[in-house]
Amino acid sequence: MDKRSLCLLLICINLCLVIWLVSVQQSPMLEAEIITDSSGSGSSSGSGSISSTPQPPNSANGLRRSRSKPNQIYQPSRTPSNNDSSSLVSNTFDNHLGTPPSLASQTPSPPGSSMHLMDLPNFVYLIDQPACDKDVRVLILVHSAVKNVEKRRLIRETWANRSYIDQTPLRVIFLVGGVGPNSEEWQQFLGRENHMHGDLIQGNFRDAYRNMTYKHVMALKWFNEKCEHAQLLVKVDDDVFMNTPQLVKYLATPDLPENSMLQDPDLMLCRVVRHSRVKRSYRSKWRVTYKEYPHRFYPEYCPGMAIVYGPDVVRRLYEAAQKSKYFWVDDVLITGILAEETASKITPMKYYLESKDVYNLLNGDADLEDPPFLFTNHAIKPDESMAIWQMALDRIQRPLLTHPAYSSPSAASKSAQIVPSAIISEAAQTSSTALS
Ligand SMILES: *[C@@H]1O[C@H](CO)[C@@H](O)[C@H](O)[C@H]1NC(C)=O
Ligand SMILES: *[C@@H]1O[C@H](CO)[C@@H](O)[C@H](O)[C@H]1NC(C)=O
Numbered sequence: 373m374d375k376r377s378l379c380l381l382l383i384c385i386n387l388c389l390v391i392w393l394v395s396v397q398q399s400p401m402l403e404a405e406i407i408t409d410s411s412g413s414g415s416s417s418g419s420g421s422i423s424s425t426p427q428p429p430n431s432a433n434g435l436r437r438s439r440s441k442p443n444q445i446y447q448p449s450r451t452p453s454n455n456d457s458s459s460l461v462s463n464t465f466d467n468h469l470g471t472p473p474s475l476a477s478q479t480p481s482p483p484g485s486s487m488h489l490m491d492l493p494n495f496v497y498l499i500d501q502p503a504c505d506k507d508v509r510v511l512i513l514v515h516s517a518v519k520n521v522e523k524r525r526l527i528r529e530t531w532a533n534r535s536y537i538d539q540t541p542l543r544v545i546f547l548v549g550g551v552g553p554n555s556e557e558w559q560q561f562l563g564r565e566n567h568m569h570g571d572l573i574q575g576n577f578r579d580a581y582r583n584m585t586y587k588h589v590m591a592l593k594w595f596n597e598k599c600e601h602a603q604l605l606v607k608v609d610d611d612v613f614m615n616t617p618q619l620v621k622y623l624a625t626p627d628l629p630e631n632s633m634l635q636d637p638d639l640m641l642c643r644v645v646r647h648s649r650v651k652r653s654y655r656s657k658w659r660v661t662y663k664e665y666p667h668r669f670y671p672e673y674c675p676g677m678a679i680v681y682g683p684d685v686v687r688r689l690y691e692a693a694q695k696s697k698y699f700w701v702d703d704v705l706i707t708g709i710l711a712e713e714t715a716s717k718i719t720p721m722k723y724y725l726e727s728k729d730v731y732n733l734l735n736g737d738a739d740l741e742d743p744p745f746l747f748t749n750h751a752i753k754p755d756e757s758m759a760i761w762q763m764a765l766d767r768i769q770r771p772l773l774t775h776p777a778y779s780s781p782s783a784a785s786k787s788a789q790i791v792p793s794a795i796i797s798e799a800a801q802t803s804s805t806a807l808s
């Protein structure tokens with residue numbers, strides 16, 4: 373054999389090896405080895421210290437994690453502390469496969485069953501919630517990272533406060549992923565948090581920056597399977613302030629144009645991004661390789677911080693996502709690429725509360741409803757969030773104080789804590805005219 377053919381043979385063997393490697397190892401798994409930031413989520417800005425809530429010691433970081441099998445980051449315990457979630461998880465299995473979680477996570481399920489999430493064959497909810505009851509009209513799913521305890525606390529104190537939300541047709545749930553290995557304390561912590569508030573859903577994919585797409589598709593899935601009768605799904609990040617009273621007002625006021633807009637089952641409402649150039653710089657945290665996305669520009673898409681979906685869009689996007697190749701930029705994939713594929717159109721949102729508007733509002737130079745907004749921009753500060761919520765609450769409660777049912781002082785002070793549902797829609801209907 374001469375030198376030339378030996379060379380050719382070697383090249384051939386190498387090529388085969390590369391092809392085999394590429395086909396055996398799915399691309400997200402390759403990425404997974406590079407990025408091991410365990411605290412990452414869409415909202416990574418200013419995480420703040422965790423103080424008041426009981427918390428586990430610092431968990432081991434991603435770099436030291438053992439080489440676990442893909443998709444099996446956490447085995448559901450047979451004796452979880454929260455019996456609600458355990459019964460729900462096993463119910464899921466009883467309904468679909470009749471196998472306990474520990475067995476099921478070893479046998480791959482057929483595609484199309486509810487046990488896969490995109491390319492994850494053994495998807496389960498480690499913490500789950502009961503399905504929506506029929507009065508829920510809007511499901512708000514807040515993307516959070518496991519360790520964003522303070523952000524969840526702030527949201528529960530402000531715009532998702534139960535004493536308010538439970539009187540409205542809204543429901544708020546936080547979505548998290550799995551804690552890595554060596555983070556049992558965090559898992560227990562989440563169990564306690566959920567026991568206290570009953571508002572967490574946890575998927576068994578690892579909570580990581582490059583896994584955000586799983587979380588987003590999990591949101592679509594959960595809505596589809598447990599809340600499909602609702603009028604809207606809202607997806608927000610945990611550092612956004614959502615003006616829930618404004619949404620309640622839109623729902624309760626038939627003559628507002630927003631009321632009919634929000635009834636469109638094909639709605640996809642957000643602050644649309646156009647002509648966004650794909651980041652290729654090696655220094656960028658957002659760097660996307662040509663293999664991940666080959667074009668120069670992204671299609672029109674909705675930034676993930678705040679998106680309002682109608683139920684038909686959710687169904688279409690979920691079905692398309694289940695068949696789609698994994699791409700870690702979740703908002704681009706779901707509201708851009710898959711939306712285009714399923715002919716789902718974006719409705720641009722008119723008003724957003726920008727930083728300067730927050731400033732003006734808190735200085736008394738602007739009115740809460742002029743213009744009315746549903747969401748603030750990213751990364752609102754906790755004190756700003758508190759202040760805006762207080763303004764929104766005052767707005768709801770002012771008409772109450774003059775309402776005949778609240779003429780006695782004791783009743784009026786009571787109303788500051790719990791707002792009767794009958795009054796809310798009434799307040800919503802009068803607030804724009806009576807209060808300006
Ligand atoms: C556990 O389940 C039982 C029956 O399903 C229920 O009565 C009880 O309140 C639950 N306990 C907790 C801590 O959720
Ligand atoms: C909801 O608001 C009430 C009254 O402002 C407050 O006492 C309560 O702690 C809040 N709930 C949560 C979960 O923070």
Ligand SMILES: *[C@@H]1O[C@H](CO)[C@@H](O)[C@H](O)[C@H]1NC(C)=O
Pocket residue numbers: 403404405407408441442443444445492576577578579580581582583
């Ligand atoms: C994403 O989740 C999968 C499944 O749990 C896991 O194997 C992978 O390592 C995760 N990716 C990152 C970047 O952590």
